[in-house]
Amino acid sequence: MPILNRAAELQNEVTEWRRHIHERPELLFAVENTAAFVAEKLKEFGVDEIVTGIGRTGVVGLIKGRGEGSRAIGLRADMDALPLTEITGKPWASTTPGKMHACGHDGHTAMLLGAAKYLAETRNFNGNVAVIFQPAEEGGGGGNLMVKDGMMERFGIEEVYGMHNMPGLPVGQFAIRKGPIMAATDEFTVTVKGRGGHAAQPNRTIDPIVIATQIITNLQMIASRNVDPLRSVVVSVTKFNAGFAHNVIPNEATFAGTVRTLDEAVRDQAESRFRQIVSGIAATHDAEAEIAFHRNYPVTSNHEAETVHATQIATDIAGAANVNADIDPMMGGEDFSYMLNARPGAFIFIGNGDTAGLHNPAYDFNDEAISHGISYWVRLAEQRLGE
Ligand SMILES: [Zn+2]
Ligand SMILES: [Zn+2]
Numbered sequence: 001m002p003i004l005n006r007a008a009e010l011q012n013e014v015t016e017w018r019r020h021i022h023e024r025p026e027l028l029f030a031v032e033n034t035a036a037f038v039a040e041k042l043k044e045f046g047v048d049e050i051v052t053g054i055g056r057t058g059v060v061g062l063i064k065g066r067g068e069g070s071r072a073i074g075l076r077a078d079m080d081a082l083p084l085t086e087i088t089g090k091p092w093a094s095t096t097p098g099k100m101h102a103c104g105h106d107g108h109t110a111m112l113l114g115a116a117k118y119l120a121e122t123r124n125f126n127g128n129v130a131v132i133f134q135p136a137e138e139g140g141g142g143g144n145l146m147v148k149d150g151m152m153e154r155f156g157i158e159e160v161y162g163m164h165n166m167p168g169l170p171v172g173q174f175a176i177r178k179g180p181i182m183a184a185t186d187e188f189t190v191t192v193k194g195r196g197g198h199a200a201q202p203n204r205t206i207d208p209i210v211i212a213t214q215i216i217t218n219l220q221m222i223a224s225r226n227v228d229p230l231r232s233v234v235v236s237v238t239k240f241n242a243g244f245a246h247n248v249i250p251n252e253a254t255f256a257g258t259v260r261t262l263d264e265a266v267r268d269q270a271e272s273r274f275r276q277i278v279s280g281i282a283a284t285h286d287a288e289a290e291i292a293f294h295r296n297y298p299v300t301s302n303h304e305a306e307t308v309h310a311t312q313i314a315t316d317i318a319g320a321a322n323v324n325a326d327i328d329p330m331m332g333g334e335d336f337s338y339m340l341n342a343r344p345g346a347f348i349f350i351g352n353g354d355t356a357g358l359h360n361p362a363y364d365f366n367d368e369a370i371s372h373g374i375s376y377w378v379r380l381a382e383q384r385l386g387e
Contacts, residue, residue, distance in 0.1 A: 003317065006122075007374040010114045014374065015367045017041070018110035019092035022365070025081030025099040025106075028136040029056045034079045034109065038133045041113050045120040047131075051154075055146030059133040062155055063119050065385060067126030073384045074130045074152070074160035075377050076339060077112035078105045078137035087361040103358050104165040107365030107373075109133060111163070114370065115377035125385035130155040137335050141297065144338040152342050159306055160345035161380060162336040163373060167358060169351035171368045174314035174376070175327040176348045178307045182300035183234070183260040184267050185333030190215070190278055191290040196251040205249045209242045211285045212253035216240075218277050222259075226273045233270050234260035234331050260331040262299055271295075300337040303344040310346040313380045317372065350376070 017037075026034050035057050042050045042061040049062035062072070086093045086100035094100040101107075116131045132151070136142030151157070169175055192215065194206035216237050227233045235257070242253035259274065261267040271293055282289035302310075314323045327349065336347050350373050356362035 003371045004375045004378060006118055007114065007371045007378065010117065010374060011371050014110050014114040014370050017113055018106050018365060018367060018370065021106040021109055022092050022101050023095050025094050025096060025101050027083060027099060028080055028138065028140045029142060031057050031079045031135045035059050035133065035135070038079070038109060038113065042116060042131070045117045047116060047120050054149045054151055055134060055142050057135040058142060058146045060151060060155060061116055061131045063116065063123070063129045063131065065125035065127055065129070066123045069127035070156050071127035071158055071385065072130050072156045073381055074132050074155070074157040074339070074343070074345070075112060075115065075381065076132040076134060076143070076160060076162045076336060077108040078134050079109050080105055080135055080138055080142070082138055082359060084359070084361050088364050090364060100361065101365065102360060102363045103138065104352065104363070104365040105137065107165055107369065108163060111370055111373035112377060114374040115381070118374060118378050119381055125382050127385045128156065129381045129385070130157050141335050141338065143335040147338050147342045157343055159384060160339045160343045161306070161310060162339065162345070162347040163350055163376065164334070164347070165352040165365060165369060166349040167352045167355045167363070169349060171351045171353040171366055172318055172372055173322040173324070173351040174318055174348055175324040176302065176307060176311055176314065176346065177325065177327050177329065178302055178304050180262040180299050180301045180329050181347055182329065182334040182337065183262055183331045184299045185296045186259045186267070186271065187256070187294045187296050188259065188274065189254065189256040189292045192253045192282055193288040193290065194251060196249050199247040199249055202249060206285065206287050207249050208251065208253035208287060209249070211282060211287050212240070212242065212255055215278050215281045215289070216255060218281060219274065221277065222270055222273045227266055227269060231266050232262045232329070232331065233266055234258070235270070235274070260333070262329055264299065267299070297333040297335050298337045298341060300334040300347055301340060302346040303340065306344050306346040309384060310348050310380065313376060313383060314348060316379060317375045348376070
């Protein structure tokens with residue numbers, strides 16, 4: 001079964017919505033206008049219940065089926081943009097310098113709106129469909145806040161599904177895997193406190209730059225000598241600040257970065273080794289190290305049975321040759337992980353074709369993907385809630 005006819009008919013209208021949202025990017029939780037646009041559309045479609053302000057600026061619409069039953073399936077999109085200046089030159093490019101939809105969340109929101117319109121028209125299912133529009137995916141953990149606000153209980157959501165576009169994957173294709181699909185994204189900042197002094201008398205100092213650089217080099221032991229080589233870990237130091245003159249050894253050096261892992265045991269191991277290495281090397285050289293280690297988004301891990309359902313629906317729509325059911329996991333993060341920790345579900349990638357990469361100022365969501373995305377959402381809801 002290819003793309004649904006009705007989804008193809010919605011293509012132009014949904015493209016307009018997508019470009020409308022694209023022109024007006026908003027960041028993190030400050031997605032008020034996008035949320036208002038979503039709520040207005042849901043009202044227009046005759047969605048039964050529309051709740052705003054979940055997870056600060058999130059929106060949930062509840063669409064009731066024809067049949068009996070109160071089981072609900074959650075379909076989730078994200079609404080926030082990124083702090084980048086767009087260079088696509090497209091007629092619908094961002095009108096705000098320093099903000100752009102460089103991760104395609106405009107497309108995710110528009111496709112889920114298209115599915116909501118379809119499902120509110122047809123209602124060929126028992127129970128309820130909850131369409132979830134979250135703020136602050138790009139840092140901020142809006143998905144986590146929505147879960148904490150009791151969204152799952154309030155709407156009786158028993159399963160939850162997410163979708164993200166993937167540049168490089170041809171339009172019309174899907175990719176997914178059981179188990180971990182995106183990484184935990186922990187963040188650290190370390191301040192090495194030594195004793196500054198004259199650069200010509202290093203013996204009278206405790207040089208924080210030499211000590212910090214040794215720590216950074218040794219942190220690579222976590223990947224090369226601590227974690228099982230068959231498991232994944234990334235330790236990247238992405239910032240280093242110290243000093244102000246050629247002839248002065250400073251008091252302090254600061255560095256920061258991220259640790260990425262695909263399972264909780266490796267995550268714990270990486271953090272514990274991180275702390276030992278930093279404190280141990282600092283102590284060896286008589287310095288002190290202040291460690292701020294922040295556990296950010298958890299691993300996005302697809303549940304087995306729900307991944308089978310999602311794969312089946314993608315295969316129905318795109319054909320088996322166009323579904324990769326065992327894509328390699330990615331070391332990027334996703335705060336849909338919080339929803340998957342709260343309820344069983346699955347996160348799938350949809351092809352965005354040969355476009356610039358995510359978070360690139362030349363990126364644009366590919367509108368050709370819209371009817372594929374809508375078809376996936378609609379069939380998934382209808383199949384899971386039994387036509
Ligand atoms: Zn992103
Ligand atoms: Zn994204």
